[in-house]
């Protein structure tokens with residue numbers, strides 16, 4: 666698991682200035698290379714319908730980095746041993762859409778079932794939670810707010826939340842915890858007042874309070890790689906990412922998540938994702954919630 670600071674260090678590089686007015690076009694061969702690289706490095710299966718999206722998102726990147734053609738860009742990317750250019754490409758391709766209290770039934774389930782059941786155990790050893798594709802942080806901060814509503818001042822002692830993503834860009838935003846005010850408008854007002862600070866320096870934004878930020882620890886983790894070792898997790902959120910993977914990758918990721926769950930631990934997927942057809946030993950307990958019983 667890469668620490669966020671290290672993952673963000675970008676090496677210096679020299680790239681030629683782009684010719685004025687050039688709009689790089691994506692050939693079939695370039696698209697095939699991109700599809701292969703994205704799949705190998707992230708598990709994201711780009712199908713041909715994504716061609717327009719890939720073109721639009723990468724053209725911006727090419728222009729910013731000064732490449733005239735996709736061929737030049739891909740040659741540079743494949744020779745870049747630091748992996749920084751590849752990270753930038755995955756950042757551009759991956760969909761980071763997220764929201765506070767997205768799929769609110771899950772936070773209700775945490776409040777009614779999961780956190781009360783773990784309360785006594787947490788006095789002996791803290792609850793360990795993992796938010797495995799956390800994007801820009803709204804999801805792990807929502808978990809933290811839900812825990813604060815339940816445990817109050819004791820929260821910091823009772824729960825640790827590991828939040829991870831492949832995208833270093835998303836993780837940087839997540840760790841800062843600063844959001845435009847319209848992003849928090851759907852959150853109940855009493856929670857906004859309790860858990861967000863107005864940003865004097867940046868009007869129109871709010872920052873997640875320090876108390877909330879302190880229970881969440883951000884790291885770069887690729888779900889294709891080895892999962893975090895050590896303690897097993899009492900619950901894992903892995904929502905709205907399996908949908909981008911094909912069956913093989915879904916199977917691999919779900920098996921690893923299952924293995925990292927404590928006995929009695931819960932896996933939350935998205936309501937638009939299903940574990941149907943995958944091999945696992947988890948028990949379905951509520952829509953998009955599974956428990957490891959054995």
Ligand SMILES: C[S@@+](CC[C@H](N)C(=O)[O-])C[C@H]1O[C@@H](n2cnc3c(N)ncnc32)[C@H](O)[C@@H]1O
Pocket residue numbers: 706707708709759760761762763764767797798799800801804829830831832835886887888889903904905906909935
């Ligand atoms: C649509 S967002 C979901 C955010 C959040 N879980 C939610 O439900 O609101 C998908 C996230 O998965 C991340 N992602 C894609 N492939 C990944 C991988 N192989 N390992 C870790 N994260 C990945 C993306 O960077 C993106 O932030």
